[in-house]
Amino acid sequence: MRVTTNRQNRLNRQLWEKFWAIAKPYWFSEQKWKARGLLILLLVLSFGVNVINVSISFIFRNINTALANFPQTRDTSTFWRFIFIYAGLLAIGTPIVVIFAYLRDKLGLYWREWLTNRFLNKYLQNRAYYLLNFNEEIDNPDQRISDDIRSFTRTSLTFLLLILTSVVTLISFTGVLLSISVSLSLTLLAYAIIGTIITAWIGRRLIKINFDQLKKEADFRYGLIHVRDNAESIAFYQGEAEESIGLRQRFLAAVRNFDLLINWQRNLSFFTTSYNYFVSALPYIVVAPIYFAGNTEFGTFTQAAIAFRQIFDALSIVVDQFENLTAFAAGVDRLSSLTDALETPSQPQPGATTIDVTEAAKLAMQRVTLLTPNYQRTLVEDLSLNLEPGEGIVLIGHSGSGKSSILRAIAGLWNAGTGHLTRPQLKEMLFLPQRPYMVLGSLRSQLLYPHTDRQIDERQLRQVLEQVNLTDLPERLGGFDAQLDWANVLSLGEQQRLAFARLLLAQPAYAILDEATSALDLGNEKRLYQQLKATKTTTVSVGHRASLLQYHKYVLKLEEDSRWQLMLAEEYQQT
Numbered sequence: 172m173r174v175t176t177n178r179q180n181r182l183n184r185q186l187w188e189k190f191w192a193i194a195k196p197y198w199f200s201e202q203k204w205k206a207r208g209l210l211i212l213l214l215v216l217s218f219g220v221n222v223i224n225v226s227i228s229f230i231f232r233n234i235n236t237a238l239a240n241f242p243q244t245r246d247t248s249t250f251w252r253f254i255f256i257y258a259g260l261l262a263i264g265t266p267i268v269v270i271f272a273y274l275r276d277k278l279g280l281y282w283r284e285w286l287t288n289r290f291l292n293k294y295l296q297n298r299a300y301y302l303l304n305f306n307e308e309i310d311n312p313d314q315r316i317s318d319d320i321r322s323f324t325r326t327s328l329t330f331l332l333l334i335l336t337s338v339v340t341l342i343s344f345t346g347v348l349l350s351i352s353v354s355l356s357l358t359l360l361a362y363a364i365i366g367t368i369i370t371a372w373i374g375r376r377l378i379k380i381n382f383d384q385l386k387k388e389a390d391f392r393y394g395l396i397h398v399r400d401n402a403e404s405i406a407f408y409q410g411e412a413e414e415s416i417g418l419r420q421r422f423l424a425a426v427r428n429f430d431l432l433i434n435w436q437r438n439l440s441f442f443t444t445s446y447n448y449f450v451s452a453l454p455y456i457v458v459a460p461i462y463f464a465g466n467t468e469f470g471t472f473t474q475a476a477i478a479f480r481q482i483f484d485a486l487s488i489v490v491d492q493f494e495n496l497t498a499f500a501a502g503v504d505r506l507s508s509l510t511d512a513l514e515t516p517s518q519p520q521p522g523a524t525t526i527d528v529t530e531a532a533k534l535a536m537q538r539v540t541l542l543t544p545n546y547q548r549t550l551v552e553d554l555s556l557n558l559e560p561g562e563g564i565v566l567i568g569h570s571g572s573g574k575s576s577i578l579r580a581i582a583g584l585w586n587a588g589t590g591h592l593t594r595p596q597l598k599e600m601l602f603l604p605q606r607p608y609m610v611l612g613s614l615r616s617q618l619l620y621p622h623t624d625r626q627i628d629e630r631q632l633r634q635v636l637e638q639v640n641l642t643d644l645p646e647r648l649g650g651f652d653a654q655l656d657w658a659n660v661l662s663l664g665e666q667q668r669l670a671f672a673r674l675l676l677a678q679p680a681y682a683i684l685d686e687a688t689s690a691l692d693l694g695n696e697k698r699l700y701q702q703l704k705a706t707k708t709t710t711v712s713v714g715h716r717a718s719l720l721q722y723h724k725y726v727l728k729l730e731e732d733s734r735w736q737l738m739l740a741e742e743y744q745q746t
């Protein structure tokens with residue numbers, strides 16, 4: 172028993188620590204005064220609500236006593252006087268309650284905005300979004316950043332205010348209750364504590380089930396997004412039946428878990444519902460003997476019931492909010508692991524070596540051995556080459572031999588291995604990946620990506636489009652500011668040419684092209700490479716076509732068993 176309790180304490184502490192690690196930065200950020208000011212205002216308002224509630228309990232005590240005494244006193248004026256006081260209190264109370272809820276939501280919104288920006292910064296820094304793909308523990312980061320943060324800020328604030336207002340309620344109404352009866356106060360306390368313990372015991376499984384639910388829902392949604400993103404390929408394959416099976420499996424997993432969730436919620440509800448019902452009778456049972464003995468007036472029943480309900484609600488936060496608390500705990504856990512992963516995005520395995528990198532105006536490798544990120548496969552061994560500006564190189568080799576991986580190493584995406592790599596600064600290089608990347612946005616931002624804030628006039632944009640043989644694109648698709656789903660509207664070859672236009676506008680010192688012209692006819696390919704040559708860009712290309720050789724000085728051929736061969740392109744053409 173002791174061991175379990177200690178373990179439970181540790182688990183709770185961990186959860187609390189995780190919560191605090193996520194929550195704290197906002198309250199100490201540049202927005203801290205706004206946040207703290209609003210929180211204090213909320214506390215003042217909640218104190219005001221309490222004063223009103225305590226007053227209401229006295230008003231109804233007097234109203235009921237006046238009604239009970241009427242047969243003897245024939246006094247109606249006391250009754251009406253308290254009804255008027257009550258009306259006056261409502262006029263003050265209504266705006267306080269409404270503004271309290273409004274400010275609470277507003278503060279939640281500020282907090283969400285701040286926290287989401289913080290997560291987005293970390294997500295898009297140091298290529299964390301890319302490294303997360305290889306982290307099996309972090310599923311669906313998108314859901315964590317959108318949904319989990321939203322519910323984190325909103326629920327944290329609701330709970331915090333609930334707890335703080337409960338403390339105020341507890342203090343003020345305990346005074347009221349003690350003035351009626353000490354035994355009433357003690358009975359209530361015992362009832363609420365026992366209720367909380369039993370709820371926590373029944374509901375402990377809900378934490379894990381809620382956690383799983385979030386994951387399964389996100390997996391199902393991701394499945395749907397995947398179908399949307401690959402709609403055309405699925406349509407060509409007529410893969411609807413297979414996709415449907417996959418989607419249904421994901422959905423079924425969510426449904427099954429939800430079924431489990433509602434089963435446990437039902438078990439918990441059996442207890443909480445009866446527990447909540449009984450509380451209405453409890454003050455009457457405790458006050459009745461005092462009343463029957465003639466030691467208190469009739470209105471005490473009403474006041475005791477109101478005070479009892481208020482204190483009971485305050486003490487029962489855990490019971491009432493248990494389900495929300497478990498969902499919240501699951502959300503805190505998910506956000507916490509995302510924070511950890513974002514803060515330490517790449518953790519090399521103990522003893523694992525990485526390739527050294529220095530920056531210079533050329534591209535060179537000295538005895539570079541490159542492995543896959545999991546260190547399980549050697550892709551190329553002891554590679555040495557030296558490429559001066561203006562000397563292009565083309566990488567060839569069978570599929571899966573590691574051509575794209577060498578480009579990843581140059582870009583710094585992969586670094587597992589040994590040896591030394593010299594390369595220009597990343598901002599002097601532009602990579603065109605195997606699958607053309609189309610941004611979400613206008614044709615203009617498509618062309619200027621990734622530096623969309625550059626001021627380049629339309630005449631120049633048109634000129635570049637002409638160079639890549641896409642002259643009519645703006646007219647055909649609604650101008651430079653049209654926002655379309657470019658990846659679906661343009662053909663693969665058009666996307667490749669658009670990516671090339673991006674390259675021609677950026678004019679980097681080095682262009683790293685991973686089969687960037689694979690979908691083009693030879694005429695278009697020639698045209699694009701000639702344009703690049705004219706801008707004095709050094710090209711590092713990957714490709715299977717012999718036509719590429721003429722635009723490069725060297726050929727690097729990757730062979731079986733991580734071996735390689737470096738030769739002049741001219742020589743290679745003759746072999």
Ligand SMILES: Nc1ncnc2c1ncn2[C@@H]1O[C@H](COP(=O)(O)OP(=O)(O)OP(=O)(O)O)[C@@H](O)[C@H]1O
Pocket residue numbers: 305543544545550568569570571572573574575576577
């Ligand atoms: N994240 C990863 N973790 C482990 N292995 C990977 C990872 N990504 C790719 N690989 C493996 O590394 C090897 C080299 O991949 P790479 O993409 O460099 O091949 P490639 O020569 O460019 O092939 P292709 O011509 O088909 O594009 C492949 O066997 C691939 O399965």
